[in-house]
Amino acid sequence: MESNINSLVSVIIPCYNDHVYIQEAIDSVNNQTYQNIEIVIIDDGSRRETKEFLKKIQQENLTILYQENAGPSSARNNGIRHAKGDFILTLDADDYFDATFVEKAMFVFNQESNVGLVTCNGYIFNENGVVDEIISEEGDAGHFLFNNSAIGNSLFRKKCWAAIGGFDENMKKGYEDWDFHVGLIKANWKIKVIKEYLFHYRDKPNSRNSQADKFHKYDLWKYIYIKHKDVLVNNQEVMINTVFSQMEILEMNCHNLRGSMDYRIGNKILKPFRFIKGLGFKRK
Numbered sequence: 001m002e003s004n005i006n007s008l009v010s011v012i013i014p015c016y017n018d019h020v021y022i023q024e025a026i027d028s029v030n031n032q033t034y035q036n037i038e039i040v041i042i043d044d045g046s047r048r049e050t051k052e053f054l055k056k057i058q059q060e061n062l063t064i065l066y067q068e069n070a071g072p073s074s075a076r077n078n079g080i081r082h083a084k085g086d087f088i089l090t091l092d093a094d095d096y097f098d099a100t101f102v103e104k105a106m107f108v109f110n111q112e113s114n115v116g117l118v119t120c121n122g123y124i125f126n127e128n129g130v131v132d133e134i135i136s137e138e139g140d141a142g143h144f145l146f147n148n149s150a151i152g153n154s155l156f157r158k159k160c161w162a163a164i165g166g167f168d169e170n171m172k173k174g175y176e177d178w179d180f181h182v183g184l185i186k187a188n189w190k191i192k193v194i195k196e197y198l199f200h201y202r203d204k205p206n207s208r209n210s211q212a213d214k215f216h217k218y219d220l221w222k223y224i225y226i227k228h229k230d231v232l233v234n235n236q237e238v239m240i241n242t243v244f245s246q247m248e249i250l251e252m253n254c255h256n257l258r259g260s261m262d263y264r265i266g267n268k269i270l271k272p273f274r275f276i277k278g279l280g281f282k283r284k
Contacts, residue, residue, distance in 0.1 A: 004109050009037045009102055009155070010083030011091055014075035016044040018093035019053035021202065026057070028096035029089075034103040037061065040079040041093075045069025073167035073176045080161055089155045090177075097153075098198040105155040108192050116189025117156035117181070122199030131203060136193045151199050152177030156184070163187050168227075175220040182228050 039062040105118035124132040164183040
């Protein structure tokens with residue numbers, strides 16, 4: 001058992017035009033039952049309103065850095081390089097943690113020296129309240145490569161971040177947390193999950209994560225799989241099961257779509273146009 005009692009925890013908060021929400025994130029850090037904390041906010045090229053809001057913040061244990069817009073990975077890496085703590089908590093400016101998370105996570109680090117990162121379960125919420133939940137999982141590199149299994153905002157050792165080269169700054173469109181988790185496990189560190197709902201993720205329609213899921217998902221998957229192809233080679237059975245599972249889901253969704261009322265109505269509407277198209281393009 002190692003002793004990390006009262007070690008400094010540096011909370012890294014990248015901020016891009018989130019002046020409406022960031023105070024709630026800061027308050028959730030100030031309200032932590034674990035006391036030895038510093039906050040590093042990185043303004044990632046925000047507009048004037050956010051910059052003016054940040055300049056008004058007066059707090060002893062808080063540092064604000066400014067950079068040109070370069071994405072969350074760059075902002076996090078910048079903040080971590082300036083952090084004084086041996087433990088890093090990443091927190092997006094529009095999310096927040098319950099008051100006991102840091103204390104409970106540090107307890108895990110004190111119990112297990114081979115744990116590199118601690119996360120938890122969480123709730124997804126919007127202006128109407130809780131809309132879904134996030135269940136984090138533990139596992140090996142193969143499991144994490146095929147399952148984005150843990151909340152991105154987590155507490156980890158700074159030396160783990162340094163060992164794997166930090167967050168991948170090429171991944172500006174999202175999923176950099178997923179890549180970070182895979183890299184951490186490949187470096188022989190364990191990820192532990194506190195089985196409590198201690199994190200709150202704000203669901204915004206046009207957020208970077210929602211855009212990643214809608215428009216960039218497959219490109220990002222491809223990037224991660226190629227980057228960690230050594231894990232693919234060592235987990236071929238898991239890969240095959242995952243591919244066929246996704247194919248089964250896709251086939252089921254197609255079947256459900258063909259049977260839906262919208263599909264049948266659309267098919268009837270388009271039928272005359274298909275006939276006209278056929279007249280104009282008859283094969284010789």
